[in-house]
Amino acid sequence: MSKVEEKLFENRYRVDEGRPHIAIISADVCEGKCTAKQCTYCCPAACYALENGKVVLTTDGCLECGTCRVICDDHFNIEWSYPRGGFGILYKFG
Amino acid sequence: MAEKFDAIVIGAGPSGNAAALVMARAGMKVLQLERGEYPGSKNVQGAILYAEALEQIIPNCRRQAPLERPIIEQRMWVLDDESYVGSNYRGTKKKDEPPTRYTVIRANIDRWMSKKATDAGVLLICEATVLDLIKLDGKVVGVRTDRLGGDILAEVVVLADGVNSLIATKAGLRPTIKAADVALAVKEMHFLPKEVIEQRFNIANDEGVVIELFGKITKGMMGTGFLYTNRESIALGIGCMADDFKKGGVTPYDLLDAMKAHPAIKPLIAGSEVKEYAAHLIPEGGYKAIPQVHGDGWVIVGDSGGFVNAVHREGSNLAMTSGRLAAETILKLKEEGKPFTAQHLARYRAALEDSFVMKDLKKYRNMPEIFHANPQFFTTYPELLNRAAATILKVDGIDKKTKEKEIAGEFVKRRSRLGLLGDAIKLVRSFR
Ligand SMILES: Cc1cc2nc3c(=O)[nH]c(=O)nc-3n(C[C@H](O)[C@H](O)[C@H](O)COP(=O)(O)OP(=O)(O)OC[C@H]3O[C@@H](n4cnc5c(N)ncnc54)[C@H](O)[C@@H]3O)c2cc1C
Ligand code: SF4
Ligand code: SF4
Numbered sequence: 001m002s003k004v005e006e007k008l009f010e011n012r013y014r015v016d017e018g019r020p021h022i023a024i025i026s027a028d029v030c031e032g033k034c035t036a037k038q039c040t041y042c043c044p045a046a047c048y049a050l051e052n053g054k055v056v057l058t059t060d061g062c063l064e065c066g067t068c069r070v071i072c073d074d075h076f077n078i079e080w081s082y083p084r085g086g087f088g089i090l091y092k093f094g
Numbered sequence: 095m096a097e098k099f100d101a102i103v104i105g106a107g108p109s110g111n112a113a114a115l116v117m118a119r120a121g122m123k124v125l126q127l128e129r130g131e132y133p134g135s136k137n138v139q140g141a142i143l144y145a146e147a148l149e150q151i152i153p154n155c156r157r158q159a160p161l162e163r164p165i166i167e168q169r170m171w172v173l174d175d176e177s178y179v180g181s182n183y184r185g186t187k188k189k190d191e192p193p194t195r196y197t198v199i200r201a202n203i204d205r206w207m208s209k210k211a212t213d214a215g216v217l218l219i220c221e222a223t224v225l226d227l228i229k230l231d232g233k234v235v236g237v238r239t240d241r242l243g244g245d246i247l248a249e250v251v252v253l254a255d256g257v258n259s260l261i262a263t264k265a266g267l268r269p270t271i272k273a274a275d276v277a278l279a280v281k282e283m284h285f286l287p288k289e290v291i292e293q294r295f296n297i298a299n300d301e302g303v304v305i306e307l308f309g310k311i312t313k314g315m316m317g318t319g320f321l322y323t324n325r326e327s328i329a330l331g332i333g334c335m336a337d338d339f340k341k342g343g344v345t346p347y348d349l350l351d352a353m354k355a356h357p358a359i360k361p362l363i364a365g366s367e368v369k370e371y372a373a374h375l376i377p378e379g380g381y382k383a384i385p386q387v388h389g390d391g392w393v394i395v396g397d398s399g400g401f402v403n404a405v406h407r408e409g410s411n412l413a414m415t416s417g418r419l420a421a422e423t424i425l426k427l428k429e430e431g432k433p434f435t436a437q438h439l440a441r442y443r444a445a446l447e448d449s450f451v452m453k454d455l456k457k458y459r460n461m462p463e464i465f466h467a468n469p470q471f472f473t474t475y476p477e478l479l480n481r482a483a484a485t486i487l488k489v490d491g492i493d494k495k496t497k498e499k500e501i502a503g504e505f506v507k508r509r510s511r512l513g514l515l516g517d518a519i520k521l522v523r524s525f526r
Contacts, residue, residue, distance in 0.1 A: 004347045007282070007371035014131070042339045044280050044346040044373035063373040064136060066258040070273045070375070071340045082260065085129045085241045086221030093283045093327075093370050094138045094200035 004046045008061040016087035020059040022047075022068065023079045030055040034075055039068045063089050099125040101424060102237055102248040103216075104224045104261060106133035106208050108410045109396025110254030112151050112417030114218075115211040120425050124216045125246065127239060129223040134204030137256075138281060138374035139410060140320055140329060142304065143198040147411035151418055152210055156192060160202040162324040163302025164193035167295075171358065173309035174480035178358050187301060197302045197322045197329070227251060227265040227392070233435075234265070234391035250391055250424055250434040254417060257375045257397040259385075267392065268385035273340055274466070275379025277317060277404070279333030280346045282354075284366035288326050294362055295323055306407075307332070309476030311353045313344050314469045316462075319353050320407070321362065328363055330354065333376060335466065346373065378404040381459035387446070388439040393420045403454050405461060412451050419445040464524040470517065474508050 001009065024030060030037065031054055039048040045061040048068065069080040082088070103114040106128035114126045130136040142165070148155045166185050171178040187193060212218050222241040227234050236247035253262050257276065262268045288299075295303045307319030317334030332353050339346065353359060377383065377400040384401070387394040395401075396413035403412060423442040424434065432438045446452045465471055482501045486494075505514060 003351065004345075007347060007368070010368055010370055011372075036340075036342065038340045038342065041342060041345050042278070042336070044278065046345070046347070065278060065373040066271075066276075066375050067278045067336055067339070067373070069258070070271055070276060070336050073273055080260075082129055082223050085223040085239070086131050088136075090131055090135045091138065091201055091370065091372060094134055094141070094204075094372060 002046070005061075008045055011061075012090040012092060013060070014087050014090060015060050016083050019084065020057070021081050021083040021088070022057065022059050022062065024055065024057055025077045025079055027054065029075050029077045034077070036074075038071050039078070042067050042071045097246065099123050099217075099246070099248040100428075101125070101250050101252060102127065102246060103252045103254055104237065105254035105256060105396075105398075106130070106211075106218065106220075107137050107204060107254060107256060107396060107413065108207065109398075109413035109417035110252065111204065111207040111211050112414040113252045113254060113395055113421040114216045115151060115207070115214055116418050116421035117424060118211060118214040118216040122425070122428070125248065126211065126216050126218045127222045127224050127237065128218065128220045130220060132205060132220055133208035133218075134201035137200055137204055138279070138372045139198075139200040140281070140322055140331065140407065141198050141200045141203070141410070142322065142407065143196045143203060144408060144411035145192070145194050145196060147414045148207075151414060152207070158206075160198065160206050162197040162199060163297075163300065164190075165195040165197065165304050166190070166193075166297065166301045167303045169303065169305045171305060171307050171309070172476045172479055173307060173311050173356060173358070174477050175310055176357050177480045177484065178309070179479045179483045195304075197304075197324050199324060199327075224255070224261055227261060229265070232390060234389070250393070250439075252417070252420055252424075253392060253394045253398050254396050254413075255398050257377050259394070259398040262385075262392075262394055262398065267389060268394070271375075271377065272379070272383075273337035274335065275377060275383040275400070275462075276336050277333040277376045277378045278336050278339055278346060279331055279374055279376055280350045281329060281331030281372045281374075282350065282368050283370045284328040284330060284363045285326060285369055286328065286363075286366045290365075291323055291326070291328065297323070307353070307359075308472070310473060311349075311356065312472050313349065314473045315339065315341075316465050316469070316472060318407075321359065327369075328366065330359075330363065335378065336375070347371075376404070376409065377402050378462060380404065380462045381452070381455040382462075384455070388442050389436045391434050393423075393439055393442050395420045401451055401455070403458065405458050406454070408454075415449060415451055416446060419449060419451075458524070461524040464520050468517065468520060470509065471521075475517075478505055478508060
């Protein structure tokens with residue numbers, strides 16, 4: 001387990017299987033136009049991973065902070081919304 | 095649900111709970127919608143609760159609220175890579191009676207405050223994400239959710255949905271928040287036996303300590319760290335501006351782990367069990383980033399309106415106060431039989447201007463820009479200060495005057511005379 005996975009492991013989630021609440025609009029923009037790919041190092045839950053030049057998004061560990069939405073401001077290539085009511089992160093302490 | 099309410103409140107954080115409670119207590123028919131399983135399940139705070147703001151809404155709150163520890167000691171540390179220079183204030187519980195600051199666990203506070211609201215008659219529906227506002231002739235008249243079928247209508251809608259402010263943005267009531275105006279904070283909860291905490295921090299059973307952390311821990315980014323003592327846990331976190339994170343260099347979790355490994359911090363959390371890792375944005379753009387907060391049929395309260403005083407780490411109190419002021423404005427208009435038009439709801443903005451919320455934000459309006467543009471305040475100065483302290487304290491046979499000269503020389507070398515003067519002016523201007 002990576003360090004961030006270990007951290008997320010302590011959290012409670014109710015994952016909305018098959019219904020990710022965040023989506024990359026155009027994979028081509030990520031791969032071809034976005035040089036920094038800042039989502040891959042700004043997300044506090046490491047939901048964006050770089051795999052063979054492609055950006056892969058997995059929202060299961062998402063903390064719903066909104067960082068990726070605000071830092072993808074060169075290409076505005078993220079469609080961001082909250083999970084359906086009751087799903088997602090469930091903070092015990094906050 | 096084709097029912098019509100007097101008011102709909104979106105969100106059950108401190109701002110929404112304050113607004114809902116104040117309106118319901120005066121007899122209004124209030125619907126509150128929260129996307130989390132329970133109030134607090136989506137929310138993150140340090141957390142320091144400022145009791146006075148809550149007292150204005152729930153009298154005698156100190157006796158009822160789930161508080162952790164009243165703060166009797168404030169430590170401020172300016173950190174270099176391995177050392178820190180600090181200042182302390184230590185009082186007693188008696189001296190500062192009644193305490194105005196307490197550590198709290200956010201999920202507990204939100205649930206408790208929400209219970210007060212539902213007891214007062216608020217209809218709270220959880221696990222309902224509001225998707226859109228409904229507008230009629232430019233006026234907001236209700237909301238649409240993902241859970242309750244159909245439109246829900248109300249005379250006025252209070253947007254208390256937090257920093258991302260998605261609903262107002264989607265409805266075109268405000269622009270999207272910018273990376274330069276928000277900080278990303280990450281936080282962990284470290285559990286330790288109560289006695290261990292009290293020993294390590296030199297406190298008694300009902301006393302708490304705050305440590306504010308500033309300097310090289312943020313790796314040149316504009317930001318700060320914090321460490322708060324709860325009853326049986328230590329809350330520890332660090333936050334930096336999102337656009338600084340964007341520049342790259344370090345991930346949020348590595349930044350947090352590096353802070354935890356600092357020689358001054360590591361022993362304080364040694365042996366603890368981490369039970370949660372959280373991340374949340376904080377609106378830190380200050381006065382200049384505040385959007386329009388009222389219009390026909392709607393008001394914005396709390397983080398959604400950007401009401402956070404980053405300099406003093408105050409947010410929940412501004413949230414509660416803005417929620418209360420919005421509710422009081424709505425009640426007054428109702429009493430006078432006036433419609434909730436932009437023109438009439440402007441009284442809410444005026445009430446904010448008249449309160450500490452806007453007065454404090456105005457006072458520090460230049461701060462975000464100045465600190466943002468001058469990373470030396472987060473790197474060079476902490477380093478120089480630590481080196482100066484080390485030089486002065488080292489008893490090595492060199493006379494004190496030579497040491498003073500050496501320290502002054504270091505400052506000039508690193509920042510130049512003009513640079514030092516400029517920094518001093520900037521610092522003064524940011525606090526003015
Ligand atoms: C790490 C950190 C430390 C902090 N420390 C302090 C501190 O020590 N002291 C202090 O006073 N302040 C602190 N703050 C700031 C404080 O937490 C906020 O200012 C405060 O929580 C704002 O309250 P709010 O009610 O406006 O928003 P929030 O608390 O964010 O509440 C918004 C609510 O709306 C709900 N919601 C959002 N969208 C929807 C939707 N579409 N439909 C339904 N529900 C929705 C959310 O689930 C949430 O419950 C800190 C913040 C952070 C991140
Ligand atoms: S920052 Fe935006 S555009 Fe760039 S890689 Fe990430 S999602 Fe794609
Ligand atoms: S919302 Fe936050 S945690 Fe979720 S994917 Fe975006 S940056 Fe990561």
